[in-house]
Amino acid sequence: MAGEPQDNRGQRATDQERHDLEIKFKKEKAERRKPKPPPAPCEVFAAAQRHYDETIRALEASGLGPAVIEAGRKRAKQKFLEAIDGVI
Numbered sequence: 629m630a631g632e633p634q635d636n637r638g639q640r641a642t643d644q645e646r647h648d649l650e651i652k653f654k655k656e657k658a659e660r661r662k663p664k665p666p667p668a669p670c671e672v673f674a675a676a677q678r679h680y681d682e683t684i685r686a687l688e689a690s691g692l693g694p695a696v697i698e699a700g701r702k703r704a705k706q707k708f709l710e711a712i713d714g715v716i
Contacts, residue, residue, distance in 0.1 A: 673715055676711035687704070
């Protein structure tokens with residue numbers, strides 16, 4: 629009988645550890661579910677500018693005709709303006 633209380637204490641410690649791990653897991657899961665904050669306006673602008681610049685470079689390097697390149701430039705500018713709409 630002297631051994632039983634010690635076993636119960638060990639079991640209680642194990643139950644407490646399991647409970648603590650469950651709480652920790654639930655907190656971590658809740659953190660993962662939180663939506664990421666929207667990007668800052670300067671980040672949106674910078675990303676749109678990078679994309680625009682890359683598109684223009686690709687058009688210039690493509691060897692396409694002047695009319696196609698001009699159409700691509702206009703479309704790239706339109707997409708850039710759509711991307712930053714409401715940011716500035």
